[in-house]
Amino acid sequence: MMPAAKHGDPQLGVDIHLCIVPPGTPVPLPTPHISVVFDPFDYIPFIGATTTVMGMKRANAGTSGIVVHIPPGFPFAKPPEKDDELFMGSATVLVDGELVLYEAAAICLHLVDTHPQAGLAPALGSVERAHFYKWLIWMTNTMQAMLMHYFYADRLVDPGNVEGARQIKAHAQARVGECLKQLDTHLAVQGGEWMLGGRFSALDPYAWMLCRWTRVFDERPAREYPHIAPFLQRMLERPALQRVIAAEQLAPPLV
Numbered sequence: 001m002m003p004a005a006k007h008g009d010p011q012l013g014v015d016i017h018l019c020i021v022p023p024g025t026p027v028p029l030p031t032p033h034i035s036v037v038f039d040p041f042d043y044i045p046f047i048g049a050t051t052t053v054m055g056m057k058r059a060n061a062g063t064s065g066i067v068v069h070i071p072p073g074f075p076f077a078k079p080p081e082k083d084d085e086l087f088m089g090s091a092t093v094l095v096d097g098e099l100v101l102y103e104a105a106a107i108c109l110h111l112v113d114t115h116p117q118a119g120l121a122p123a124l125g126s127v128e129r130a131h132f133y134k135w136l137i138w139m140t141n142t143m144q145a146m147l148m149h150y151f152y153a154d155r156l157v158d159p160g161n162v163e164g165a166r167q168i169k170a171h172a173q174a175r176v177g178e179c180l181k182q183l184d185t186h187l188a189v190q191g192g193e194w195m196l197g198g199r200f201s202a203l204d205p206y207a208w209m210l211c212r213w214t215r216v217f218d219e220r221p222a223r224e225y226p227h228i229a230p231f232l233q234r235m236l237e238r239p240a241l242q243r244v245i246a247a248e249q250l251a252p253p254l255v
Contacts, residue, residue: 031071042057064085065084105140150169173217184226208235
């Protein structure tokens with residue numbers, strides 16, 4: 001069984017820092033450090049982490065920590081930063097026996113393949129299956145990727161570059177807006193209640209999740225689009241989604 005990371009977990013590691021070695025020469029030396037997983041972002045209402053591991057907020061790739069470096073016998077040329085970040089892992093992880101799988105789209109494909117009786121994807125080799133692949137990849141590679149830029153704009157600029165992060169966030173929101181227009185148009189013309197028309201599939205909860213993330217937008221979140229809004233309501237009426245909302249203790253507004 002693979003371990004699950006959570007807030008409060010200790011970390012040990014070694015990295016390289018410049019230290020002043022007599023007679024005053026800066027030399028790169030291995031530097032041990034210890035840190036504790038803790039990310040204030042996970043405690044922000046509505047957009048913070050809702051999943052817990054043993055009663056603590058879950059950790060994943062991108063979760064921050066507080067780190068202390070241990071000088072290797074010489075003073076540092078420049079004090080190391082006290083912030084840490086988990087680079088390995090994923091925001092979405094599936095454990096299926098011995099299989100540990102990450103990347104949301106990969107998990108969706110694994111679930112539809114291992115549970116064909118659920119009918120969550122069209123038949124292999126069909127035209128409908130090709131469209132299923134198209135929309136799944138579009139959501140994870142285009143819309144979701146831009147949403148990550150919106151929520152984590154500060155990670156794409158130098159520390160302290162508040163204006164740069166603000167610009168990235170604004171442009172990301174605008175780009176997600178274009179994605180929402182495309183999604184709204186698709187729902188208007190596809191001839192049914194769901195992403196694949198009259199057939200419910202794994203695409204629909206994925207689309208609902210991404211639309212839910214836009215609820216914090218200061219301009220036109222997904223719920224304000226004429227065809228996305230009723231789609232979101234249809235999703236909310238599904239018993240399975242209600243069970244997820246209850247299990248994850250999701251707080252309103254849900255979309």
